[in-house]
Amino acid sequence: MGTQAFIGNAAAAARLTGRARGHAYLLTGPDGIGKRTLADRFAAALLCERADGPCRVAGTSEEAMEPCPSCKLREAGNHPDYHRLPAEGNLTIAQVRELSRALGLSPHSGRHQVGLVPDAERLGVPAQNALLKLLEEPPRHAVLVLTAPSPASLLPTTVSRCQRVPLGPVPADELVAALKDRGVQDANAVASRAGERPGTAIRLADDPDADAAVRESESALLDVVRRSVPERLALAKRLADDPEALPGRLDAWIGIYRASLRNSGGPAAERLAETVPLAKRIDGLIRLFAARRKLRYNPNTQLLLEQLFLNIGT
Ligand SMILES: [Zn+2]
Incomplete structure (x- = not known):
């Protein structure tokens, strides 16, 4: 077979x-x-x-x-x-x-x-x-x-x-081993960026553009949680201009939040954990899940992102 x-x-x-x-x-x-x-x-x-x-x-x-x-x-x-x-x-x-x-x-x-x-x-x-x-x-x-x-x-x-x-998250070591079996280069890095999701990991490994998009999403997330309110609102407007990228972006952010809560993530999760206290990260993850759900119903994306950005992070 x-x-x-x-x-x-x-x-x-x-x-x-x-x-x-x-x-x-x-x-x-x-x-x-x-x-x-x-x-x-x-x-x-x-x-x-x-x-x-x-x-x-x-x-x-x-x-x-x-x-x-x-x-x-x-x-x-x-x-x-x-x-x-x-x-x-x-x-x-x-x-x-x-x-x-x-x-x-x-x-x-x-x-x-x-x-x-x-x-x-x-x-x-x-x-x-x-x-x-x-x-x-x-x-x-x-x-x-x-x-x-x-x-x-x-x-x-x-x-x-x-x-x-x-179906639940796949432990990092199991995901890394499976990616290596498939001949994926940098299996550790890909697994850590995928946040325990094999489908995401395979997509990242197959598609350099998707990988670049995730890297860009990581730096955008760290911008959101660190910056001032006017800067966050400006970022919400900019990201709302590219609605097709939003589902992938939020999925990547959810992966980073999850990884930071499990202490199992890569550099982005570590930086998030350094910047945002634990209770705020738990709250932020719940808000990200809610925002990701709402995205399916063609919402006003700028408003959705503004509400999210004002409530996650520090
Ligand atoms: Zn058949």
Whole structure:
């Protein structure tokens, strides 16, 4: 089986193999931890036509084995039995209804119809209620996978009908070892910048631009926590002008705050710990999480950043 090992969260990965033990799964954990990767692997395993599949797994480049027709379709993004809601923007009731309809059809090739709702916290209450019908009376062959930051991001009625698969931060030594296995240069530095998130680490290792962006984010964060109020407001305005970079920026900041609280970080986390007292860092991390959540709903980004910048740091 030509697959690269999933990094960390072995118990979660072991639960999501080729056999579905329920009709709905909820994968929870912070951004960059591997929820989407694991969901895609689960879908691959469910849809693959080989008994010991999947032939190959999304996100790997191994070409050792000719994939089965089902895996070829899935890799091309054209599998008729794999239905993914968009990764960006708000999710609508109409999209949920269409997903429910598709999951109710008989599978074209294998044993399952598989649905994926990434970042399911984007579902409003009406959309979750529409989803509830599917969760309460799932078609025999349907498997639905939701991802979310935590169970608290969804209605209790939604959560209670899903098998919960929590993913947590990956310890630095395990992450470093996995990155070295993949031939990543500077595995220690990459792991420390990624803040215990393997998905983020792989992105940083693969993409020098992303790495440069994180370095820039680190220095911006240290500016925020050190500078005067007028300077912070000016910085909020400047960063709000580049809204597409904001999610990655906040994720990087959350990683630095977390690392500083665990005493497990690189230079940026150490400098943060020197500059900002512990209680303020805990408070700052909570505010960063809240700001990161709000970003998903197209807020006034300058206002969001101003409120954040006035309340984190010294
Ligand atoms: Zn296959």
